[in-house]
Amino acid sequence: RIKVHLDKRLSETHEICIGYDFQDRIGLLIAKEHPANRYVIVTDSNVSGLYGKTFLEKLRELGLPAELLEFPAGEGSKTMDTVLALTSRLLERGVDRHSLLLALGGGVVGDLTGFVASIYMRSVPFIQIPTTLMAQVDSSIGGKTAVNLPQGKNLLGTFYQPKRIFTDLKFLETLSDDEYLNGVAEIVKYGVIDEPGFFELLEREVPAIRERNLEVLKKVIEQSCRIKKGVVEIDEQESGFRRILNYGHTIGHALEASSNFTLAHGKAVALGMIAASGISVQSGYLSLEERDRIENMIRDLGLPVRIPESFPQSNVLERLQMDKKKEGSELPFVLLKKIGIPFITKGVEKSHLEKVLEEMK
Ligand code: NAD
Ligand code: ZN
Known part of the structure; x- marks a missing residue:
């Protein structure tokens, strides 16, 4: 198996890190460079089992106060109902502006988590960890966040940049x-x-x-x-x-x-x-x-x-x-x-x- 160089930095601002099988290192970089009082991984029901739970363990092993929130996978979850459900769970867990959200998943997770991060308590920082090819090359970059309305797709949203994007090519191995x-x-x-x-x-x-x-x-x-x-x-x-x-x-x-x-x-x-x-x-x-x-x-x-x-x-x-x-x-x-x-x-x-x-x- 070919190893890909880690930490390819594209530039200083909203930096994108691309690597292969480097989730340990992502954890370390988050611990070192993004101190927070709580780390909340937001993911969907598919990615949770594939990668979410092990990533949660990695963060906890590093001594970080981490937790995981998941919602049902699919475009159908990109709604205000999910935004409200996530919000009340963030409140229950005492998440505030010193916390960090980690969007682990495809474009649905990224768009939804970015939207919540941009409005929760007038904004909390977030990081993108895209797991689909679509999210890695497109939706995680650029700061567009959104949810759908019955009247159409992406009708409610904000422009809000992630602090950072970590792209692990390893995720692509399980993609259909x-x-x-x-x-x-x-x-x-x-x-x-x-x-x-x-x-x-x-x-x-x-x-x-x-x-x-x-x-x-x-x-x-x-x-x-x-x-x-x-x-x-x-x-x-x-x-x-x-x-x-x-x-x-x-x-x-x-x-x-x-x-x-x-x-x-x-x-x-x-x-x-x-x-x-x-x-x-x-x-x-x-x-x-x-x-x-x-x-x-x-x-x-x-x-x-x-x-x-x-x-x-x-x-x-x-x-x-x-x-x-x-x-x-x-x-x-x-x-x-x-x-x-x-x-x-x-x-x-x-x-x-x-x-x-x-x-x-
Ligand atoms: P998605 O997030 O629904 O993911 C597709 C499916 O793959 C889901 O079932 C998911 O659970 C599963 N999955 C995710 N990672 C996996 C992995 N590594 N292995 C196996 N299964 C995995 O869909 P998507 O195509 O990633 O994103 C589509 C969404 O992105 C749309 O809502 C679209 O509007 C949005 N989008 C946003 C932007 C933007 O600029 N913000 C740009 C393009 C698209
Ligand atoms: Zn497209």
Whole structure:
């Protein structure tokens, strides 16, 4: 088994530490560099059994006053009910502003814990320990926190940065193929919107990524974190530039919602990225050759490139009209001039959209 170097520091502010099988060291770093009167691991019912309880033991062995709170795994828990349930347990245990919350889990745990940390007693510090590939390359970085409402996803939330992010590649060994692919789709997104060199690296390493080769994954995760962090540092509150991270997500979200969330996020985004590339070709920006490179890579990675027949096109178009990022009648869209050169446009022609969706059937 390949060992990955520990403590790869990306920079001083909201630093990201990437390593392999280094939970002992994470414990030590937390004890040394983040003194607190209480350490509360927040996790979900799956991660609790896999990693939560052993991590709790590690913290206790270091003499830290640690405890663990868990809630049922799944997107269904990302609600105000869970926020209130967690809050009352934090109160019962005497957690205050000198305590530290540790979000151990995927994006659901991270978004929820970050949200609670940002509002509990007008904010307590928290650390992200992401355990899904999606959380490691995307949701743990950037400080967006949220819960869902019956009216839609992520409608209540805050911008609140974790003190630190500890990414252990060891967690990826227990991830299902579907969960793994969710993260892979976000990595492709970074490959397309950042520099062509990264896209080329991903093209070369498709087989290694499919095999979860640790050495390659370390490189790819590190670069993805660097890209996300770089974008967020320019535009933390998403007033403009950060929107390039929505590449593939506008149509992706519409497909996800039209499927009643039975289509996984990563698969929806994969289709959304192909659609956005197709529209970029239609509008005369992107070459057909580059569009095909994007589609080929997505296919070779094991993600879908065709919209399932069960999707009525009109439904997808209707969903696009309801997107929460809409400004007036215009829906901002991320298109491409080239691989590595994305830009944000104020809406696309309906005829282009229809044509591209039709071609993807
Ligand atoms: P998730 O947190 O639901 O995790 C997926 C599943 O994997 C869960 O069942 C979980 O228990 C399980 N799991 C977690 N780690 C595991 C491991 N190491 N081994 C085995 N199973 C494991 O989903 P996710 O895909 O990580 O995150 C999705 C959420 O992230 C969504 O709510 C989305 O809105 C949010 N998100 C937020 C941001 C942001 O910027 N804040 C960005 C992207 C997505
Ligand atoms: Zn996404």
